Amino acid sequence: MTTLRDARIRHLVVFTLRHEEGSPGAEAFLAALRSLATIDGVEDFEVVRQVGLKNDYEFAVTMDFAGRAAYDAYNGHPIHVAFVSEHWNADVTDFMEIDLAGLRYDGNRR
Amino acid sequence: MTTLRDARIRHLVVFTLRHEEGSPGAEAFLAALRSLATIDGVEDFEVVRQVGLKNDYEFAVTMDFAGRAAYDAYNGHPIHVAFVSEHWNADVTDFMEIDLAGLRYDGNRR
Numbered sequence: 001m002t003t004l005r006d007a008r009i010r011h012l013v014v015f016t017l018r019h020e021e022g023s024p025g026a027e028a029f030l031a032a033l034r035s036l037a038t039i040d041g042v043e044d045f046e047v048v049r050q051v052g053l054k055n056d057y058e059f060a061v062t063m064d065f066a067g068r069a070a071y072d073a074y075n076g077h078p079i080h081v082a083f084v085s086e087h088w089n090a091d092v093t094d095f096m097e098i099d100l101a102g103l104r105y106d107g108n109r110r
Numbered sequence: 111m112t113t114l115r116d117a118r119i120r121h122l123v124v125f126t127l128r129h130e131e132g133s134p135g136a137e138a139f140l141a142a143l144r145s146l147a148t149i150d151g152v153e154d155f156e157v158v159r160q161v162g163l164k165n166d167y168e169f170a171v172t173m174d175f176a177g178r179a180a181y182d183a184y185n186g187h188p189i190h191v192a193f194v195s196e197h198w199n200a201d202v203t204d205f206m207e208i209d210l211a212g213l214r215y216d217g218n219r220r
Contacts, residue, residue, distance in 0.1 A: 009161065049212070054206070055206060097162055098124055099160065099161045101158060101159050
């Protein structure tokens, strides 16, 4: 795994879908989710399963950004905004966002 | 970031300490936490900060295992068991565990 040094940020969202795993609805959602990997500045993008028994989330998406500017650009990118409006808000029933950075991360002096 | 394929599992724990960040108590805890990296089978070990504003956790520890057997061995390892008893239970006020695996993960047919 790439070390989280300098301003690097790892964005992780664990989530649950209203569709059953393996169903056409779930597959369509995951395909739409993967379109976010095409946004400039998104690195190490991966859609995975949450397999731990100590929480109820079913899936996760993880991606890295070189710094806060890339993260902000992603958040405001039309592809991301459209995905949230058309897919995320319609299909996700529960989620939690986690952002990780190195212990010396300074928030890009934000 | 290493792709989560085959039986590979990423174990992530986000947590909050009863010590203030940067205090001697926090530093001592994080040093003890790092001792877990010496356990056989623990890969890509990293202690990081949780910097997202959408949850209240302050830190995270992340590590990868090649598969379920390595993960189980870690859980039962004397170094891990002693760490939980002597440091984790004493110093951590809140935490959440997340385990990630590839979409085709089969739980090592556990």
